[in-house]
Amino acid sequence: TRLSTKSPxxxxxxxxxxxxxxxxxxxxxxxxxxxxxxxxxxxxxxDELETAARASYEYLKAPFPPQRNHYARRIVQRYLDSxxxxxxxxxxxxxxxxxxxxxxxxxxxxxxxxxxxENDGADMPETAVQLEKHLSNKxxxxxxxxxxxxxxxxxxxxxxxxxxxxxxxxxxxYSIERAIACSRAKDQTINAVVDFSxxxxxxxxxxxxxxxxxxxxxxxxxxxxxxxxxxTDTPFSxxxxxxxxxxxxxxxxxxxxxxxxxxxxxxxxxxxIYDAEEVPAWLISGGKNNRPLDVNEYLHELSFDQTFNExxx
Numbered sequence: 001t002r003l004s005t006k007s008p009x010x011x012x013x014x015x016x017x018x019x020x021x022x023x024x025x026x027x028x029x030x031x032x033x034x035x036x037x038x039x040x041x042x043x044x045x046x047d048e049l050e051t052a053a054r055a056s057y058e059y060l061k062a063p064f065p066p067q068r069n070h071y072a073r074r075i076v077q078r079y080l081d082s083x084x085x086x087x088x089x090x091x092x093x094x095x096x097x098x099x100x101x102x103x104x105x106x107x108x109x110x111x112x113x114x115x116x117x118e119n120d121g122a123d124m125p126e127t128a129v130q131l132e133k134h135l136s137n138k139x140x141x142x143x144x145x146x147x148x149x150x151x152x153x154x155x156x157x158x159x160x161x162x163x164x165x166x167x168x169x170x171x172x173x174y175s176i177e178r179a180i181a182c183s184r185a186k187d188q189t190i191n192a193v194v195d196f197s198x199x200x201x202x203x204x205x206x207x208x209x210x211x212x213x214x215x216x217x218x219x220x221x222x223x224x225x226x227x228x229x230x231x232t233d234t235p236f237s238x239x240x241x242x243x244x245x246x247x248x249x250x251x252x253x254x255x256x257x258x259x260x261x262x263x264x265x266x267x268x269x270x271x272x273i274y275d276a277e278e279v280p281a282w283l284i285s286g287g288k289n290n291r292p293l294d295v296n297e298y299l300h301e302l303s304f305d306q307t308f309n310e311x312x313x
Contacts, residue, residue, distance in 0.1 A: 039087060048098050051102055052071070053072045057110065057304060061304075075098075076090065081224055093223070097220070100217075110178075113299050128299075136295050140153070140171060144279055144307060151179045152193060153179040154194075155175075156195045158197070158200070160204050160206075168210050182305050189226060189227040191228050191273075192226065195282075211244070211245050215245060219253060229257045231258070234261060291309045
């Protein structure tokens, strides 16, 4: 029998060499990525950089100019990822999103209740008045986190009481921004749960133009911010609505949507990523996060980056 003359040490050296090459490749990719981010940041004006940084609630609540680029790069990274590293496309999307944030006055939405909370009895700004009016139906709220720290945005269409061309979109944006601010996940993404129980096509479905505007906003300006969207207990009539709006749902968003109907399916899907303490019993049997939403507390007493019924340690 011929014995192998190959040296184990030589094989080990080869493995180490491959590992070193892999590390070098990873380092080169990181270097190229940083170079792309730096280039895009260099193409933004001072005001655009500030708007980009303020897209992070952490910077918005305590602006520190020396850290502006550090926070601005987050939004740049998201669009580089969504555009698969294509710099020109990412830069175009970043600029459009920054313009959108200025035009929609998103900073004003986020900080609408700040001065109200600081000064008891002070007259509320119109933005706060309108948000409180529209959110008082309790159709949107942020409550609970998954096992990775992603906050949960709940939307309950049956509680919608009419639609407004301006504030139907703005209440949704406020709620998405709040969920993002509440996320503790490393990737800063969120989950959304849309509860279709009791939904009526005639009473609760939005006008087509408002629905299209919302889905276009989600696709164009919140790239990479959604982890999963759970559509629960969808009625048969929902298929008609889905056929209308499906073309306006971004491709990457479609991949994140899960239809979960029935108690067993919801329990099987959601308990993979949630503890029972983080979800309500109306969603999962045995859920323990059951305190009814107090809109006044939610808007006026809690910080924007706190979920409702959050346990502060």
